[in-house]
Structure formats: C-alpha cells, structure tokens
Amino acid sequence: MYLIKQVLxxxxxxxxxxxxxxxxxxLVFDETHDHYLWLTVDWQGSKRLKDTHVHIRLKNEKIYIEEDWTEEGIATELIRLGVPTSDIVLAFxxxxxxxxxxxxIA
Structure with a gap:
C-alpha cells in the first residue's frame, strides 16, 4: 500500500x-476498500471532465492495476521498487x- 501511494x-x-x-x-487513497486513484478534473465550457490516469486496487493479496495511462506503466515503477511480477495483475x-x-493471472 505504501509503495502504491508513493508512486502515485x-x-x-x-x-x-x-x-x-x-x-x-x-489523488484518492481509499485504504478501507483498497482503491488508489490518480485522476484529473476540469471543465470544458459547461461540461465536467474527469479522466482517470491510474486506478489500482488490492485484491487477494495482489496489486490489480485496473487502469494505467502513464507512459512507462505503474507496473514498471512497482517492479523497480521491488514488487515481484507475481504480485501484480494487469487487470486492464x-x-x-x-x-x-x-x-x-489473478
């Protein structure tokens, strides 16, 4: 959890x-339900815009990357910090x- 918050x-x-x-x-860190988001909010005229750049959740003791629009990838960052690939699920x-x-796989 700490590493996810650090990277985001x-x-x-x-x-x-x-x-x-x-x-x-x-940044949205919901530690109760194990969801972590990085998003952008804005207005275009009278239209509200919300873009989720990254959504990660913890499930079954694994890190599920639900959405990732970063250039290098959140998984790459987590691996650099020592998280094994066997603990990461590319849920997208x-x-x-x-x-x-x-x-x-899951």
Whole structure:
C-alpha cells in the first residue's frame, strides 16, 4: 500500500510541476476498500471532465492495476521498487490474455 501511494504521489507531483494547463489533479487513497486513484478534473465550457490516469486496487493479496495511462506503466515503477511480477495483475488486460504476460493471472 505504501509503495502504491508513493508512486502515485510522485506522478502527481511531476504532473503538477510540468503541466501548463488548468486541470486539477487529484489523488484518492481509499485504504478501507483498497482503491488508489490518480485522476484529473476540469471543465470544458459547461461540461465536467474527469479522466482517470491510474486506478489500482488490492485484491487477494495482489496489486490489480485496473487502469494505467502513464507512459512507462505503474507496473514498471512497482517492479523497480521491488514488487515481484507475481504480485501484480494487469487487470486492464482481458483475463484470457493475462497468461501471455510476465505478470500474475489473478
């Protein structure tokens, strides 16, 4: 859990430093239900925009990456920090495709 929060916070900090747009980034850490999100909220005229960049949840003692729109990938960052690939599920991949990755199936 700590590593997930660390990685998402680093991404958020980098985004805030390099971003020239007015979009607001948000970190959501729901430790009760084990969901971790990094998202952007903004307005385009009278339309509300919400983009989820990363959604991670903990399930069955594994890290499920539900959504990841980062360039290098959250899984890559977690591996660099010592998380084994057997503890990471690329949940944004269909279940029948996961067997062809180096990561956990579920």
């Amino acid at each position: 916070t680093e991404y958020d900090n980098l985004s805030r430093q390099s971003s020239h747009d007015r979009s607001e980034t948000c 991949q269909p279940p029948d495709v996961r067997q062809f990755t180096e990561f956990a």
